[in-house]
Amino acid sequence: MQNNAATAAPVTLYVVPDCPLCARACAWLDEHNIEHVERDVANDFGALRAMHRLTRQRFVPVFGMNGRILVRPTETELAELLL
Numbered sequence: 001m002q003n004n005a006a007t008a009a010p011v012t013l014y015v016v017p018d019c020p021l022c023a024r025a026c027a028w029l030d031e032h033n034i035e036h037v038e039r040d041v042a043n044d045f046g047a048l049r050a051m052h053r054l055t056r057q058r059f060v061p062v063f064g065m066n067g068r069i070l071v072r073p074t075e076t077e078l079a080e081l082l083l
Contacts, residue, residue: 011036011082014051014062017043021072025061028075034082 011029013036015022029036039047041060051062054069063070063078070077 010065012039012064013037014039014041014047014060014064016041016060019060022061025063028078029082032083 011034013022013025013029015026015038017040026036026038039050041048041051041058048058051060052058054064055062055071057071059071061072063073063081065081068081070081073081
């Protein structure tokens with residue numbers, strides 16, 4: 001069952017392919033049935049620019065939803081934002 005926040009505005013997840021932290025972030029979203037859009041910052045310069053404009057840094061994964069941005073959040077931080 002999806003929560004209302006997830007159905008109202010999908011989460012944007014900025015990732016790099018083969019990044020274990022990014023894979024875990026995506027798995028966490030899937031486990032909690034949270035709709036999300038992945039943006040590959042390694043192969044899409046527009047995605048990299050968008051992420052950098054939001055965070056002023058280049059670490060991944062980055063979660064964005066409703067104007068809130070989390071860089072490499074803990075599962076507790078994710079739960080507070082998304083559940």
